[in-house]
Amino acid sequence: MSAIPLITIVGVPNTGKSTLFNRILGKRKALVHSLPGMTRDIFRQKVEINDQWFDLQDSGGFFLDKEILTVEINKKIFNAAEKSDLIIFLFDGKRELLGYEKDMYLQIKKLHKPIIPVLNKIDNLDQFIPPLTYFELKADYIYVSAEHNLGVEVLLDRITSFLENSEQAAPDLTYAPRISIMGKPNVGKSSMINKIVNDELVIVSPLPGTTRDSVDLEVRRNRQRFILVDNAGIRKLQKVKEDTESAAVIRAEKEMRQSDIIIFVIDISKRIDQNDLLIAQKIIKAAKPVIIAGNKADLLEADTASNKFFGRIHERFNDLYFAPFVAVSAKTGKNIFQTLDLAESILAKLDKKIKLSSFNELVKRLLREKKLTTADHRIFSPKYISIESQRPFFIKFHCKSNLKLKTADEMFLKKRLTQELQLEGIPIFFKVSASR
Ligand code: GDP
DSSP states (O other): OOSSOEEEEEOSTTSOHHHHHHHHHHHSBOOOOOOTTOSSOOOEEEEEETTEEEEEEEGGGGGTTOOOOOHHHHHHHHHHHHHOSEEEEEEETTSOOOHHHHHHHHHHHTTOOOEEEEEEOOSOGGGOOOOGGGGGGTOOOEEOBTTTTBSHHHHHHHHHHHHHHOTTOSOOOSOOOEEEEEOSTTSSHHHHHHHHHTOTTOEEEEOTTOOSSEEEEEEEETTEEEEEEEEHHHHHOSOTTTTTTSHHHHHHHHHHHHOSEEEEEEETTSOOOHHHHHHHHHHHHHTOOEEEEEEOGGGSOTTTTTHHHHHHHHHHTGGGTTSOEEEOOTTTOTTHHHHHHHHHHHHHHHTSOOOHHHHHHHHHHHHHHSOOBBTTSOBOOOSEEEEEEETTEEEEEEESSOOOBOHHHHHHHHHHHHHHTTOTTOOEEEEEEEOO
């Protein structure tokens, strides 16, 4: 069972799933949010009843535009039911039980998950007698009218008593890292987010309290949990250059400072331009771990995607020397989830404490490897070195006077440190301080 119980509303087309979904949400603290630029709404929401949280999922979302139950959709519903902790099975009480509906119910029942069978569209609860076919399922139905808000309280009571009896109903309060997706307009940021959000294997819920310009999505996948930040603001910009001081960009900068890692999206089917470079500058300023995702890899010939591009990308984004490059395609799904795995492994490295003594040894060795010089052509020989912080990775060189390393030499040292300490993805910052 997941950290927060997942409750799914299941039913064949036209039983009123989304009406019930909205009815339950409408009564509770929740965020009903249709994500800007998404191909469809998210049909999963975090909901609270009597201080207990759960994720409510509307399997109606699987139908997309057409209300037709195909084999594929049937399978998706079954998979969703399998992952759920409680299933609300919705029927249309105004008509007889349908053959394939009965099959679906019996099939899901075999999962041995708790099911609440609900007959919907009952506008006259007192006088209602279910059509005879419903007795075949020997189920203990609840009668509701989602549209007219009748009987819904009884259903909520049943949900509450399920939640009270479920051992793991406590929300997962462990910190979830924030991943920001950044890039100029049209590189495919929303498409990437769509791909993640629409994947059957992840659970996504928009978090309450998010603004229109940036939406926080809580994503749970395997045992990973993270917050994906969809910067709608920066996505909507036409050109970064003209809008560089706009409110949306300023908010995006703030967002980057609050995130744990940034996925910088570029379009590798096109040339890197001024807008990409401007965003890269802003990303560097945020001093966060970075992954460069080269999207639209499907438009390139196989092979060119990762190999040839790799070197060239770092030539253009010199200051992002540390950021791994992954060729992805939001269209085919290639490497999208691998990028998230990579983000997780980079974040894990941040927690590994680097020992100062061995770090000192390493720097001494690197200074022997290559003589580094300062901007005014003096030999760079720090008296001692301290690690000021690991988040961001900030090193202080204590020297006789306030020296500045030659840019090329500073880059050499940073690159070698990245290699030796396996800090790929993590920026390193230097400061030289004069000490006697
Ligand atoms: P955003 O402005 O960065 O959010 O970009 P969008 O996600 O809106 O995508 C811009 C355009 O690129 C749309 O027409 C997408 O269909 C297209 N697109 C996005 N990702 C891919 C991809 O991986 N391959 C291809 N061929 N097209 C893509």
